[in-house]
Amino acid sequence: MGTTIVIKNLTKRFGDVVAVNDVSLVIEPGAFLTLLGPSGCGKTTLLRCVAGLEDPDGGEIYIGDKLVFSHPKGISLPAGKRDLGLVFQNYALWPHMKVYDNMAFALEIQKLPKAEIRQRIEQSLAEVQMEGYADRYPREMSGGQQQRIALARMLAYRPKVFLMDEPLSNLDARLRMDMRAELKRLHHVAGATTIYVTHDQVEALTMSSQIAVMKEGVLQQLDTPECIYRYPANLFVADFIGNPKVNLLEGVANGHDAVDLGAFQVTVDCRGVAGRVVVAVRPEDIAISTEPVPGAIEFVAYSVLPSGADSTIMARLRGTEVLVKVSGISKIKMDDHIWLCFDPVSLNLYDKESGNLLTCPQ
């Protein structure tokens, strides 16, 4: 089970603004693809184009073996014929209908027999643990409950493809955590190809099988969460993903085995690249020591920020700042001397000019 979705050269303009700029994607059957990016990056517009709620200005979309949109051929299947379900950011539950009627609406349009409608609704409500809520109006429920009903409404319809537009952004932090687990489980059980839109990188990393990072309408990188995290394709992706933020250090590569960062030098396989580069290193990839260690560089702890499970240490050396993350509550005090060790394998090199990834340590 599962449907492949192919997006080819999709472009959508609003007046002079290019909301989606020549995006091509292949989404594998049963994948959980997250469109990730800051607000205004075109991720929701892209989703709406797939849904058939926007009419793109160029490109093609296939869902399964069906060509649902083609600008060159002038084809566009109406949203209702694309066999997909959509959960909206604000849930879009019809306020004048009870939960049951909200869910029955789509099934009545499909002209299903009454008994089957009832059976499907009960099953879907059970799937989201909302049995017994069929007679409520949306306004009589909390945000989290409305969220579950919106999900159940989509499940009862049994679409081949699930689309979700920031479904968790209106929930509080705790509830969001619970719902992530629920959603991932639901996707696992249903196995439907899912496109999920969010600006929350943690959500994207925890739930997806594939992440597509977008910026200003342009697709930056399409990859697994691990590769997106480990080997961001450019400085934008590197900077956007990760908390605390990745360390970006400007320097000059010698074309051989080292980059001069001004205040200090790091050893890294440059693979023939010489010139101005940016070295990216994740805070948790830096080893820290309170004693001098061979090959380590001496810093001063400028500030120490423990947060329970881990601590972030802001280290300084001659005006260069480096964030280091260690697990647990750190014993390091402010103004302590510390020694940082950069593992060549964990360093990514980016071209200063283009911002693109130059070398993969692997």
Add this chain to the structure above:
Amino acid sequence: MAAPATAQEPFSLRLLAAWRRFIRWVTSAKVVLALIMLAMMIYLIIVPLYHMVATTVTIQEGDLRHIRGAVEGELTTYHWVRMLASPISKVLMYPPLQHSLVTAAGATLLAMIIGSIMAWLVIRTDMPGRNIINTLATLPYIMPSWTISMAWLVMFKNRTVGGSAGVYEFLVGQSPPDWLSYGALPIIVSSALHYYTFFFLFVAAALMSIDSNLEEAGELMGASRWRILRKITFPLVLPALLSGFIMTFSKVMGTFGGPNVLGVPVRYYTISTMIRSNISIGEQADGFVLAVVLMLMAMITIYINQKVIGTRKSYETIGGRGFVAHQTKLRNWKWVVTAVVVTFQVLVIVLPLGLLAYDTFMLRPGDYSLSNLTLHYWIGQSNPNIADGKLGILRDPLIWRGAWNSIRLSVLTAFFTALLGVILGYAIVKGRGTRLSKLIEQMAFIPYVMPGIAFGAVYIAMFAKPIGPLPALYGTFALLVLVSVAKHIPYSQRSGVAAMLQVGRELEEAGEIVGASFWQRFKRIIFPLTSSGFVSGFLLTFITTMRELSLIILLVTPATQVLASMTMRYIENGDDQMANAVVLTLVAIVVIGNTIISRFRGGALKKGLGM
């Protein structure tokens, strides 16, 4: 960019694709509805407007007597020269224009003062009884605008135009001077007492949305109360004041009933009464020149307003919700203030109606003895000595038919207008940002500036012969409905858009995605969610159509008379008591209708006004 890929396709395929895209666009619900609305408005608004302007620059049949060698239908500047630059323009154009401007400005100013003070007292002080004041404030708007004018005459009638004297003379023993009985002052006061509702509603809404922290900030800096009011509060409510200003000013400019009752008897003509006088003596083109001038005045007002508001609009959302209501303490004065306001409101409503009612019970006008009281004008049999043998109005089958016509006209107009409102709202809101949507929005606004009386006159001229799919409609009831619906399009658009904006687009899209057709979405999602807007639009139109006068005064025939036009006919025949009795009947029907309609789905007059 996808463009290079497209460019490689053969021309025929690209053409086919473009054709499919066009068909898809043109068959989408919002475009179909927008195009239908466009066609309808061209037919009901643009063609009449064109006809009106064209009439002013062509030679009419009646002109052949005045212009030697003229050929009917030829282009001419005759009417414009005559109305703007000939000796007769000093009678037909400039005095009425001056009178219209004076009365409109005066009434607007007075209404602004009354409405703003009341709004401030209700929203920003701790005076008790605010709910009562809120409820009473909308009542004068429910009554026909000329109710107060007619009551004014009952009170202040003098001997200038003959007939009996008013209550004032009976009480004071002296005939009131002309300036108190007729002309500018009475028109200004009676219009202001009707239209202050606009200012009250707008300013109250504005004051409610201002965060009074903004004012407190001024207070902390040591500014005086008066300075805060002038420097902080006033600029913030200015947009609301200006909205009230254009609405009231253009309404009073085009109003017919009041000036007809209080101005015409002493030949104090305004543009609208002058238009009627021209058209009823067959000088249509001259009348239409006046109408175009009136429209220009209205457009200038709106233009200036937009220029001023344009730069200040950003104030409107300042503070937003969650404001802190800081209330001025009136201390010992609060009950006094409440008493004064409520008394004022009751006087404005009860006194006019009371005067009119008392007048209908007087057998001989001007005789205030108890023995003169009678129910004759209500239920009397025909008596050749009284009112030329006319029946009491409740016995008169003509009145019953007029009442039935009024109700039928109002209900039909309200229904079609409310329906158009929902459709216009859908087409405009869903098409936001497109040129088609903008065009419809602007076109729908045009009837707002067309004087009702000229609008009616154009419809006579246009529908005297069959045009398009419609047969000749002159003299039919359908024509009254048509013109009333057309004139109400700006209001229906306003309330329709307001209602549609309340329905988030996702609610419809959630239906679209599961394959619901447009009709299913409309019936089961959009309509239920906009029904309170529908009812409010219905209510507003019902009320305004019941008392609509200028629009239909030229269109009614003996068979299609409505109560409002019958009132004017009685007045013009000098049957004041019967006229007053008919007005009271009209008010009763409106109040009953208002009560019934408001019960459905939370319809409210305020919502109908797009608030």
